[in-house]
Amino acid sequence: MASDVNVMTGRETLPEAMARVAREVEAALDDLLPVPEGSEARLAEAMRYATLGGGKRLRAFLVLESAALFKVDRRCAARVGAAVEMLHAYSLVHDDLPAMDDDDLRRGKPSTHRAFDEATAILAGDALQARAFEVLAEPDTHSKPEARCELVAALGLAAGARGMAGGQMIDMLAEGQTFTVEQIIRLQALKTGRLIQFSAEAGAILGRAPPHQRTLLAAYGRDLGAAFQIADDLLDAEGTTEETGKTAGKDAASGKATLVAVLGTQRARAQADMLAAQAAAHLESFGPAAGLLRDLAAFVVARRQ
Amino acid sequence: MASDVNVMTGRETLPEAMARVAREVEAALDDLLPVPEGSEARLAEAMRYATLGGGKRLRAFLVLESAALFKVDRRCAARVGAAVEMLHAYSLVHDDLPAMDDDDLRRGKPSTHRAFDEATAILAGDALQARAFEVLAEPDTHSKPEARCELVAALGLAAGARGMAGGQMIDMLAEGQTFTVEQIIRLQALKTGRLIQFSAEAGAILGRAPPHQRTLLAAYGRDLGAAFQIADDLLDAEGTTEETGKTAGKDAASGKATLVAVLGTQRARAQADMLAAQAAAHLESFGPAAGLLRDLAAFVVARRQ
Numbered sequence: 001m002a003s004d005v006n007v008m009t010g011r012e013t014l015p016e017a018m019a020r021v022a023r024e025v026e027a028a029l030d031d032l033l034p035v036p037e038g039s040e041a042r043l044a045e046a047m048r049y050a051t052l053g054g055g056k057r058l059r060a061f062l063v064l065e066s067a068a069l070f071k072v073d074r075r076c077a078a079r080v081g082a083a084v085e086m087l088h089a090y091s092l093v094h095d096d097l098p099a100m101d102d103d104d105l106r107r108g109k110p111s112t113h114r115a116f117d118e119a120t121a122i123l124a125g126d127a128l129q130a131r132a133f134e135v136l137a138e139p140d141t142h143s144k145p146e147a148r149c150e151l152v153a154a155l156g157l158a159a160g161a162r163g164m165a166g167g168q169m170i171d172m173l174a175e176g177q178t179f180t181v182e183q184i185i186r187l188q189a190l191k192t193g194r195l196i197q198f199s200a201e202a203g204a205i206l207g208r209a210p211p212h213q214r215t216l217l218a219a220y221g222r223d224l225g226a227a228f229q230i231a232d233d234l235l236d237a238e239g240t241t242e243e244t245g246k247t248a249g250k251d252a253a254s255g256k257a258t259l260v261a262v263l264g265t266q267r268a269r270a271q272a273d274m275l276a277a278q279a280a281a282h283l284e285s286f287g288p289a290a291g292l293l294r295d296l297a298a299f300v301v302a303r304r305q
Numbered sequence: 306m307a308s309d310v311n312v313m314t315g316r317e318t319l320p321e322a323m324a325r326v327a328r329e330v331e332a333a334l335d336d337l338l339p340v341p342e343g344s345e346a347r348l349a350e351a352m353r354y355a356t357l358g359g360g361k362r363l364r365a366f367l368v369l370e371s372a373a374l375f376k377v378d379r380r381c382a383a384r385v386g387a388a389v390e391m392l393h394a395y396s397l398v399h400d401d402l403p404a405m406d407d408d409d410l411r412r413g414k415p416s417t418h419r420a421f422d423e424a425t426a427i428l429a430g431d432a433l434q435a436r437a438f439e440v441l442a443e444p445d446t447h448s449k450p451e452a453r454c455e456l457v458a459a460l461g462l463a464a465g466a467r468g469m470a471g472g473q474m475i476d477m478l479a480e481g482q483t484f485t486v487e488q489i490i491r492l493q494a495l496k497t498g499r500l501i502q503f504s505a506e507a508g509a510i511l512g513r514a515p516p517h518q519r520t521l522l523a524a525y526g527r528d529l530g531a532a533f534q535i536a537d538d539l540l541d542a543e544g545t546t547e548e549t550g551k552t553a554g555k556d557a558a559s560g561k562a563t564l565v566a567v568l569g570t571q572r573a574r575a576q577a578d579m580l581a582a583q584a585a586a587h588l589e590s591f592g593p594a595a596g597l598l599r600d601l602a603a604f605v606v607a608r609r610q
Contacts, residue, residue, distance in 0.1 A: 039488060040471035040495070042478065047466060094431060099423035118404035119477045122427065126399060126434065127470035133438040134461025137454045145450035149442045152457050156439025161352060165432035166345035172424045173347065183344065190345070 014295040018061055021081070024074070025060040026052065028082040032135055034127075046116045046124035047131075051089040054107035058228070058300070059084040062199035063206075065293050066217050069286055070207020079141045080151060080202050083132040087155065088195060090128035091164055093121050100172065129159070142206060150205045158198040167191025171256065179257040187257060188229040189222070196225030200293075216282050220293065223279035228300045230272035233258040234265060235303075269301075276301045319600040323366055326386070329379070330365040331357065333387040337440055339432075351421045351429035352436075356394040359412035363533070363605070364389045367504035370598050371522050374591055375512020384446045385456060385507050388437040392460065393500060395433035396469055398426050405477065434464070447511060455510045463503040472496025476561065484562040492562060493534040494527070501530030505598075521587050525598065528584035533605045535577035538563040539570060540608075574606075581606045 012020075029051055036044040060081030067077035096103040096111035097118060104114050113121035135141065136151045157163055167190030174187065200221030204214035237260045260268045280294040317325075334356055341349040365386030372382035401408040401416035402423060409419050418426035440446065441456045462468055472495030479492065505526030509519035542565050565573045584602040588595040 034466040038471075039478065039492070040466065040474040043466050043471055043474040090431075094427055097427065099427060120474065122399055122402065122404060123470045123474050123477075125431070126395075126464075127466040129431065129434055130461045130465035130468075130470065134458050134465065137442075137457035137461065139454075145454045149444075149450045149453045149457075152442035152454075153439050156435045156442065159431075160435035160439060161339040161345065161348050161432040163435075165428045165435065166343075166348055169345040169348040169425065169428050172428075173344065187344070 012292070014292055014299055017065070017292050018056065021061045021064050022057040024064070024078050025057050025081045025085060028078040029085060032079065032082050033086075033131070042116065042120055043123055043127060046112055046120045047128055049115055050093045050112045050121075050124055051086055051128065054109070055085070055088075057081070057085060058296075059088055059196060059199040061296065062196065062221065062224075062293070063202045065290075065296075066200050066203025067206045069203055069289055070209055072203065072206045076140070076142055077203070077206060079135055079138075080206060081199075083135040083141075083151075083155070084195065084199050084202070086128045086132040086135070087159055090125040090132070091159075091168070091195075093125040093128070095168060097121060100168070144208070147205055147208065151202060154198055154201065154205065158194040163190055163194035164192075167194070174257040177257070179262070181259065181262055184257050184259055184262060185226070188226065188259075192229050192232075193222060193225035196228060197221035200224065213286075216285065220279050220282040220297075223275045223282065224297055224300060227272045227275035227279060227297065230259050230268050230275070231301045231303060233260040234268060234272070236260075237265060272301045317597070319597055319604055322370070322597050323361065326366045326369050327362040329369070329383050330362050330386045330390060333383040334390060337384065337387050338391075338436070347421065347425055348428055348432060351417055351425045352433055354420055355398045355417045355426075355429055356391055356433065359414070360390070360393075362386070362390060363601075364393055364501060364504040366601070367501065367526065367529075367598070368507045370595075370601075371505050371508025372511045374508055374594055375514055377508065377511045381445070381447055382508070382511060384440055384443075385511060386504075388440040388446075388456075388460070389500065389504050389507070391433045391437040391440070392464055395430040395437070396464075396473070396500075398430040398433070400473060402426060405473070449513070452510055452513065456507060459503055459506065459510065463499040468495055468499035469497075472499070479562040482562070484567070486564065486567055489562050489564055489567060490531070493531065493564075497534050497537075498527055498530035501533065502526035505529065518591075521590065525584050525587040525602075528580045528587065529602055529605060532577045532580035532584060532602065535564050535573050535580070536606045536608060538565040539573060539577070541565075542570060577606045 033048050033051060034044040036042070036048070063081040063084055064074065064077045067074075067080070092106060093112045095101050096106055097113055103111055105111060109115070112124060116124070133152055133155065136155060137148050141151070142148050159165065167187055170187045171191055179187070197218055198221070200217045201214055204217045259271065263271065276297040279297040283290040283294055338353050338356060339349040341347070341353070368386040368389055369379065369382045372385070397411055398417045400406050401411055402418055408416055410416060414420070417429060421429070438457055438460065441460060442453050446456070447453050464470065472492055475492045476496055484492070502523055503526070505522045506519055509522045564576065568576065581602040585599040588599055
């Protein structure tokens with residue numbers, strides 16, 4: 001599961017590193033997700049369908065690269081990366097449900113409730129969330145139980161009512177309403193920002209880093225998440241369904257509150273670029289070791305899918 | 306939040322003790338659940354609606370009484386009791402959804418998706434699950450992080466694909482199918498048994514009890530949970546909507562797989578009584594201190610609501 005590649009050589013490019021992390025996390029997920037068996041096999045199948053074989057694994061990349069700054073065992077970091085991806089996958093499954101965003105397409109495939117059914121999708125999301133916390137708490141994740149508890153508590157905060165779920169609640173209420181720029185920024189900080197921030201902080205938790213370094217990684221994650229969300233909304237507004245693997249133009253059609261809708265594409269793009277530069281600046285004191293994380297900030301605002 | 310009542314006097318009756326624990330856990334839940342504020346206030350309202358002011362708090366009672374066997378600080382045990390009740394409440398919210406059991410009534414009130422809406426109910430369940438794990442991992446729950454990690458990992462296992470969510474999956478697939486007695490027993494062991502078993506084991510985890518005592522409490526919880534489920538199915542078959550606070554006769558109407566349907570009420574009742582006696586027998590070595598837990602076994606099969 002772990003890779004022997006030394007990410008500190010500085011010779012690996014960002015796309016190479018992202019592809020390598022995606023493979024490592026895929027292997028960890030395959031190992032950690034339940035195997036379909038027994039009368040409930042359909043549930044494990046849906047969990048695997050929703051989680052495996054897709055996505056850029058941005059969150060896992062943040063975990064593994066922030067952990068590498070502190071020379072954390074990559075097998076431990078890959079477990080945390082896998083847990084964050086399970087949490088993220090569950091949120092996509094539930095967000096796509098008919099009662100939520102009602103989306104039939106995800107990562108270019110039918111969304112989980114379309115490939116299975118609604119009940120199975122709800123349960124698969126629920127079981128993915130439970131498994132994410134379980135994985136973090138298991139001894140293999142870190143030799144020190146304090147570190148594992150900090151990971152669980154921080155992920156719980158990022159995922160819950162003051163984080164991801166709270167953001168999705170605001171997003172549901174926002175449809176058809178007029179939101180101010182400040183309201184949209186807070187919505188997105190909760191909905192996608194907190195989990196991305198957690199992912200960047202996770203390396204510091206795993207590495208038992210001093211508080212000021214954890215704070216820097218948190219600030220990096222916060223700005224990166226905000227930049228990422230604007231870039232995502234720009235893709236939705238400008239991209240095609242084929243490019244993005246999800247239904248294009250959906251935000252505008254459903255009256256979703258996005259900065260692109262309020263500021264226009266040009267100002268939104270400028271804001272994303274500014275946030276990406278700010279994110280990279282937080283990591284200056286980490287020197288060349290944080291090169292890939294700084295490159296990632298530029299990447300998220302330049303990506304076309 | 307904590308009570309100064311000494312539960313070891315042996316003078317408190319089971320109904321008194323259950324009422325006292327229900328009050329303690331209600332206070333802990335009120336303290337631990339998010340306060341409705343900000344644009345996402347509706348989410349915290351739904352979480353509170355689904356969790357506060359209802360139920361027998363059977364699972365919390367198991368946590369607090371098993372913890373009392375090891376003289377665990379009641380404030381710590383009340384947090385774990387509250388976390389289990391949050392997890393249980395989330396499962397009821399999601400089970401009641403139209404795509405699942407489609408139930409309009411819960412604890413005599415409109416179910417959460419009826420009182421709010423489907424999207425809010427899905428998110429409230431999701432956020433309750435996240436908060437349950439977060440509470441377990443927080444330092445106030447136990448001075449030893451090992452104990453907190455064990456609680457998180459055990460609850461994750463009990464709630465996930467090999468536990469509660471897996472059981473609900475089988476239950477969904479079972480509708481209209483013919484199940485054997487063995488299949489129904491396994492379904493119910495996963496769907497309700499694992500969380501009840503966790504609740505009884507939690508006291509041993511909090512009390513850092515030796516493995517054989519944890520095993521005894523787990524065995525007690527397993528048999529108690531099985532007895533409880535049959536009693537619940539008997540109530541559904543025999544009780545009225547008014548008595549049970551949920552739609553009566555629903556299992557038979559929807560073709561749910563229950564032991565009552567397969568064995569008939571008389572044999573099902575005999576089986577429940579046998580399991581309750583077996584549950585109580587596991588606690589013999591704990592002596593008079595486990596009196597209330599033994600009484601509880603008799604109570605769950607005798608209850609009328």
